[in-house]
Amino acid sequence: MTEEWTQTLGAGPLLGIAAGAVLLILFLVIKLRLHAFLTLILVSVLTAIATGLPVGEIVGTLTDDFGKTLGSVALLIGLGAILGRLIESSGGAKAVADLMVRIFGERRAAFALGITSLLLGFPIFFDAGLVVMLPIIFAVARRIGGKNLLLFGISGAAAFSVMHVFLPPHPGPVSAIEFYEANLGLVLLLGLVIAFPTWYLSGYLWGKFVNRRNPMIVPSLFGAKDDDQPQNPPKPGTVIAILLVPILLIFLNTGLSTLGSVGAVDPGAFWVQALIFIGQSPIALLITVIVALLVLGRFRGEDGSALEKLVDGTLGPVASVILITGAGGMFGGVLRASGIGDALADTLSDLGLPVILAAYVIAVVLRLAQGSATVALVTSAGLMAPAVVAGDFGAMDVAAITLATAAGSVFAGHVNDSGFWLVGRLMNLDVKTTLKTWTVQQAIESVVAFVLVLVVYLIF
Template sequence: MTIEGWEQALGAGPLLLIAGLAIVALLFLIIKLRMHALLALILISLATAFATGIPADKVVSVLVGGFGSTLGTVALLVGLGAMLGRIVETSGGAKTLADYLINLFGEKRAPFALGVASLIFGFPIFFDAGLVVMLPVVFAVAHRLGGGVLRYGLPAAGAFSVMHIFLPPHPGPVAAATFFDANVGLVVIVGLIAAIPTWYVTAYLFGLWTGKKLVLPVPEILGRADAEAEANPPRFRTVVLLLLLPLVLIFLNTGLSTAASAGLLPETAKSETWYQVLRTIGETPVALLIAVLVAMFVLGRRRGTGAGALEKLLESSLGPVCSVILITGAGGMFGGVLRTSGIGKALADVLGDAGIPLILAGFLISAILRIAQGSATVALTTTAGLIAPAVALAGLNGMQVASLVIAVAAGSVVVSHVNDSGFWLVGRFFGMDVKTTLMTWTVMETLIGVMGFGIAAVVFAVAGAAG
């Protein structure tokens, strides 16, 4: 957020020092002093706001604004996703899917199967929405085969991440493509060239390797199926259609939006009632709500579960995720303070004058903005806006511009850490403490960004030589 009438007086050096000290202090409080993450995030956010000179009468509004804006997107999604996951898990539906995948691919290929399924689901679906829908299947496979949650969870989470980062219609690459006036079809091609090998190396192989070193228990956050449900599970087709339902609805939303932006629909379509209603149905919270209601009937009432038991089941799903929601919101609060302080803008101005190659500048500016303030979207859109004039004057061909989009997107994902709400979301869902999340999730996201940039740079160079 911006504060009317206030401008940051500190330069990039002091702001960077404050941000670095704040992150170190936060890690010290959580890892060494064992302070609860929610309290530590609020305390450090408050201290950082004062240290960066944010007016005292605006500090609380900045904290609450960052917290609330994050919760606005996370709370409903996680809450409804937990309800859906609890119904699918306790009805035996997750076990049905797990058994099918294991029978189809074999036990040794189960992590690969989960990753491929997540790549497919992740094409139209945002990272966090896809992850919460896929979690019960991941947990069920991990319960069935053993070996800890990371062996199965990281390939799946990494798949959703690479699709969200590199492929339209996700907002990051779409926004960068708009700034650079890139051909979206070429962005999809370069995005796929980057996403598939990047997932295989940095999520699948890394997940297998990490899963051997760190065997973490499977969290019980979504509950477990009882013996009666496991003895009489729902049909595979029923469960698949149920999980596809929110994904199809969300894809309807993004598909209509993309079609309208590409001029495939008449200009008057956006004002039509049918367009607005279909877009609303496809919004993530509404799509998940519809899926929960259908699941209540299909996996609940139709299978003999009483209304009272179903109500208690859904109620029990919310308690375990309250911590996830609040800590994720507090992570957004910390990131919001860093954004409001102006540290990102100061760093971008310094890097913008460094005189390094355009594609490397895009990656580095995006990466440093990401590390500084946590939001991948802010990092990507800010970077794209900064270098767009240079891109327009560089005389690049279509494939080179598309490669620039992917390079900037790659920078926006590296070093996911304590100021990123996604860091807390993944860490808490997988039952990891901060140190373990840094060793696994942060490393994986950094590898994804670096390898994705490397592939984009190669495509950029080859396209330039060919052009």
């Protein structure tokens, strides 16, 4: 078993192998134009061999990591794609887009959508929120016209990223709070304070900048066609109400889970368990899809065969997104299984840096090395927890250290991060463009957030 295997290579050789693997992926995808799915599988196998993983366990490791990634994203992407396609094909996305442009104007539409994504990103996870909101984001971008994909797409995606990384009750910051024994309320308050400026600088302004340098046409989403708009679109209020269904259900889940963890409600009560169940992201999206099939389909005169064809036609285009995202998770999982995280943690723990800076640097290096922001955050927090708990830090200092660790964990997501492939494929970006736009956005988001929490740490 891989758990019984001991890595004999040090941090230096492991980092060299990881860097070589990343370069090989970029070479195969960008220069040789090999499909990303095949590239990620091939490089994952070669990396597993190079890092010395037991040969008999390599295939099991690959499939386990592939399955774990798919388990968390396949249902969300599939259900979210169906929901988005229903909203788009019914004319609902265009109706909402027209309403937003009338209210906010063309110049402020991207800003308004970013703020909306920030609000929606509070209870809903990054991937689910992005898939659900993209039809609206793309519809508004098309309504305004021109080549504005990066302005709207990067701005919206960045908003969900900021909320997912820095705000409880998302899993990463909650785990760090537990390790550091931080005050949940203070972390939440400080996270809310830094969320807007972090998004504004790293998402909205960066989106405007890259859009001017590389204007791109908004692509079709989930197999949609430009001439699919019906004559009897639903009212914008109907579409907004449908979009609020998963948000409210997921908020029930996260809210009750948080209240249960602090003893405010009985986590074993049947009604609590029932609401938590229907508020889990896959169940919430399933319920919403069924509602959308009825409200946007059956109740508007669409028959069952037409809706079946629509769903079937949606799943084909997103299959590539799902498989590539899973393969990206596989590559990151191989790097984690190689022991690179443990080796780096042991090496970095002796840096002698101030605690808040050490937490940030360790999270940055772990993020770059193995890809997963959550793993980088949890590992860094676990490593730094003894120093933080034993140190003479005030409650606000610990909250700042918690968010500094979170800031490091989001730094420069690239080819070993499944989120990199999700964003790139949903927006129809090639790997080079995704690196120049999304990877840089993640780096800016990390640095801006760290500077903000560092200021709070030094002042308070």
